[in-house]
Amino acid sequence: MFIDRARIYVEAGAGGDGRSSFRREKFVEKGGPNGGNGGRGGDVILKADKNLNTLIDFRYKRKFVAKRGGHGGNSNCTGPRADDVIVKVPLGTLVRDDATGVRLADLTEDGQEYVIAKGGRGGKGNACYVTSTNRAPTFAEKGEPGELRWIKLELKLLADVGLVGYPSVGKSSIIAQVSAARPEIAAYHFTTLTPVLGVVRIDAERSFVLADIPGLIEGAHEGVGLGHDFLRHVERTKVLLHVLDVSGTDGRDPIEDFEKINFELSQYSERLGRRKQLVVANKMDLPEGQENFQRVKEYVEAKGYEIVKASAATGEGLQELMYKAYEMLQNFEPEPDEEENIIMDEIDPDSFEITACADADFEVKGKNIERLVAMTNFDNDEALYRFQLIWKSLGIDAALKEKGIQEGQTVRIRDMVFEFKEY
CATH class of the missing domain: 3.40.50.300 (P-loop containing nucleotide triphosphate hydrolases)
Incomplete structure (x- = not known):
């Protein structure tokens, strides 16, 4: 059966969590932090294969999920990187984002690859946060979530x-x-x-x-x-x-x-x-x-x-x-391609948008702030303090005030809801 269109879900693996630990050995006085970093999550990669000529396989399997990276260990041991998930598609496959319809890739050569969902970075262990003023940090980062999206695949035959x-x-x-x-x-x-x-x-x-x-x-x-x-x-x-x-x-x-x-x-x-x-x-x-x-x-x-x-x-x-x-x-002379592939990372990662929200007074959306929320351990006071510093450095505090936020009102970022307070 010839199938030339498909809609599939791809989800890259999250990064492994960083480790918070300290060196504890006999005769070693005041052993310092030695928590290792988490490993990177696996990517989901589309790969063009000349041996395929239809998208029929995607009628039976529509979800492709990579595994998360390993957690960091003691003694500065970095967690293992997760394996990538390779999704083979026929030559001539056009890849579009399902939500926006923009073209992400055009796979026309055998072996050509495109990372459709990037795995999350591993969280940093507490050994990475040692400074001259903080010799024994107790916090470590959580792993960064992997990218996820629905995409559309369109097969356009490659014929002369x-x-x-x-x-x-x-x-x-x-x-x-x-x-x-x-x-x-x-x-x-x-x-x-x-x-x-x-x-x-x-x-x-x-x-x-x-x-x-x-x-x-x-x-x-x-x-x-x-x-x-x-x-x-x-x-x-x-x-x-x-x-x-x-x-x-x-x-x-x-x-x-x-x-x-x-x-x-x-x-x-x-x-x-x-x-x-x-x-x-x-x-x-x-x-x-x-x-x-x-x-x-x-x-x-x-x-x-x-x-x-x-x-x-x-x-x-x-x-x-x-x-x-x-x-x-x-004698064929190709015309320039009017529709270029869109590079999704062209948007400034520090930028953010503040909108109204159904279950909170305001919602903040932005790549770096959402990543920060996902990777912060809010049960740790040091991690919470670091989060507040970065929050202010990104200008979110000032932007919320411009929107008219009042003390006690709520702000949603990802799946977390915060109460706004003046400091």
């Missing part, structure tokens, strides 16, 4: 040349003739319901990947039929072979078909509307094809396109067609 056209114009027959691909072929519309890839070999050293894109229909750019599902796979192709049933055996006019398909391509994407095209006049073995060809040829060439004769039934003209497609492929 794509066959497009109305249903039953002969696309499947062409790819079956020129490659080892064996799509289902029958005399009814939408026989092909999933894209089919085949390798076309020009000679021992030259080849390209040809895709049979299922038949488009009028209104495909608006999602009519399976329009969006099909058009998505056309986007990556460098050259289009626009197949026409020049015989008009289904009672359709090949010129009208030609215009309608081009309209659907341009409406879905301006870039797709500008893609190089070679028009294929298929079914030339039929008498009606011979009669219509000259009229179709004059119209297509007037629009600036080259047209070639072919017959998928007899194989006539297909070798010349593949040579021309390869030649166009060599």
Whole structure:
């Protein structure tokens, strides 16, 4: 089964907690702090694999969770780092954040990796907080939580040349003739319901990947039929072979078909509307094809396109067609990618936002302040004092006052609710 979209949950491992301990040995007077740091949590990594061609595996497993790092030990021993979780995806997988829809990565090369969720840093042990004024700190950090999110995976086939056209114009027959691909072929519309890839070999050293894109229909750019599902796979192709049933055996006019398909391509994407095209006049073995060809040829060439004769039934003209497609492929000049991958860490980690909250008077959101809350042991007085110092250094105290907070009102950060007090 061909599945080209999936929604999955990824959660990286939290860091291990830092250790609070002191050296206690016989004959060692006033042994100092020796608590080790926690280990880093495991990452969740997407990895492109050329041996995969569908997202079907994600129908059965949708959650990928890495383990947390080991806790720090005595004698300055650092906890072990957790193993990463590798999630294999097909080449051509587009990764989007489910909440915002922004593009995070585009995995198009075999072995290409993208860290979709970073493991949390291990908490620091109390040995890291020794200063000239505090020789025996008693507090240690908790491990940093790992990143978590829902993401969408979209598979766009990686093909050099794509066959497009109305249903039953002969696309499947062409790819079956020129490659080892064996799509289902029958005399009814939408026989092909999933894209089919085949390798076309020009000679021992030259080849390209040809895709049979299922038949488009009028209104495909608006999602009519399976329009969006099909058009998505056309986007990556460098050259289009626009197949026409020049015989008009289904009672359709090949010129009208030609215009309608081009309209659907341009409406879905301006870039797709500008893609190089070679028009294929298929079914030339039929008498009606011979009669219509000259009229179709004059119209297509007037629009600036080259047209070639072919017959998928007899194989006539297909070798010349593949040579021309390869030649166009060599002259392909890619357009700059309009949609760039978004780097989620571009936001200043010290920045924060204060909003209203349902179960508190105010809520503070921000990367560093939320991380600080998660990693602070509020049962330890020294850790609490450190938290208050950082709170003020980030400017949260002043910002809350600007918002009009009053003593005794509450502030939520993550799952903690604090009572505001003047100092």
